[in-house]
Amino acid sequence: MTSVAVNTYTHSVTYVADNILKSFKDIIRLSGLDPSNLVASWGTNMRALRTWLDSGDLECVVLEVFNPKTGALIVRWDIDVVYNWSSGDGSFWTDTEQLKYHIRKAGLAPSDARYEMLMHTKPGRPDVTGWSRGAYRSTDGMVRHSLGSTIEHYGLGGNAAYWRKT
Template identity: 40%
Template sequence: MSTAVHVNTHAHAVTHVSTGLIRSLRQIIKESGLDPAKMTNQWPTLENGVEVWLTSRHLRSLVLEIHDPSRRQGDDLVGRFDFTINYGYYPDADGELWLDPDTVYYTVRKAGAFPSLCDYRIVADNEPGRPDVPGWSTTSLRSTAGFTRHEVGTAIGGGSLGAGLSYYTWTGS
């Protein structure tokens, strides 16, 4: 006689990755010299949306756009950080949950400083058909024309879920 045990770690991975994403965004905001109070006030809404869309597998990426409000809209992006979700990160995962805050720390250093007058917003890029979540609305991402995307690598892992981190730097004229 043999016994088989199957543990569904997806729910645990979703909670871990969701929490890790929000905490990592807060780390980027604080270390970039931006005001974390705005994000703190939105924390429950952010957590709820990210968790719902990770569970339904609609979340493609979580994006932090940093913009200069003194510039003309459409020309106001000064920096961006993307956490890109990989639902097949480690398909045979054993349930290991991890977060690498050093990756986030060094990414902020590589991206450089932002003027203190800058503002930010967090945008969830979702697959079509995503469930609606209270407090979230539709929007478009700002143009990254003139910016170069730099891939850093995976910053958060949880079972088969992974979140890769990248940042954008201005290279245009």
């Protein structure tokens, strides 16, 4: 039975990691930005997501869309990781329609905007090649809108939110 639970958890990690990246790709594309930078770093991002989801060290994945001249945040998307994994009966899904609705609500990004993906982890997490510690841009003057659960696989999942100017 242990091998079944381990294989299922590994599958949950892969499913959630893949759908976090796919969700960010949709956000980037539907916000009017070019997803090629995300796609180019897909392997490195996937390795970090899978490593830190598997170890339980990943707390939040952040996509910052910012003004390249000033560095100021335009909009920020968060996916907070939820660890309620269970090997029993469960479900798996990604709520792409809810995400698309809120992307439209947040609006198009300026054509010269840039984006960056960050991952918030617990102290002492294992290092992953291609990733280092970083800092978030300020959310002063912004308000956070929670979308609730958007990714789920047997209790391992993500709750999405976005920040916009007030």
